[in-house]
Amino acid sequence: QVLDFGWPDLHTPALEKICSICKAMDTWLNAVAHNVVVLHNKGNRGRLGVVVAAYMHYSNISASADQALDRFAMKRFYEDKVVPVGQPSQKRYVHYFSGLLSGSIKMNNKPLFLHHVIMHGIPNFESKGGCRPFLKIYQAMQPVYTSGI
Numbered sequence: 001q002v003l004d005f006g007w008p009d010l011h012t013p014a015l016e017k018i019c020s021i022c023k024a025m026d027t028w029l030n031a032v033a034h035n036v037v038v039l040h041n042k043g044n045r046g047r048l049g050v051v052v053a054a055y056m057h058y059s060n061i062s063a064s065a066d067q068a069l070d071r072f073a074m075k076r077f078y079e080d081k082v083v084p085v086g087q088p089s090q091k092r093y094v095h096y097f098s099g100l101l102s103g104s105i106k107m108n109n110k111p112l113f114l115h116h117v118i119m120h121g122i123p124n125f126e127s128k129g130g131c132r133p134f135l136k137i138y139q140a141m142q143p144v145y146t147s148g149i
Contacts, residue, residue: 005017007047012050013050013093015107016107018051018093018097021054021055022055022059047090050090050093054093057097058097058101064098065095065097069091114137119133134148
């Protein structure tokens, strides 16, 4: 049985996707004692760390998100093949998932509206005292709006 839960490279999976992956893994592993799960991706292996750490917490292998991230980091220390969960957004999503499990975070199924964006000061991105900002908005990983520069 092969399941594809792919998401774009350099992005953290949506919380719903993490939930679906953990549920599918748990269902498969608990169905028959000799079942195993093999994870594969084509890009940043740190993304798999999000899934592994989330599942370790989901299945109570680790009691907390921090413990799951620490255990995964120690595995990385012993085996050079595993990349740790290193990006702040990846660590943050493991904590978000932990909040879902504990009930302290609820998923919002209501639409969100962006009314305005406020920039305080002018960022100095080009070393010339200014920048040329633009806004790109995504919905379900698909761009739905791009402003002019």
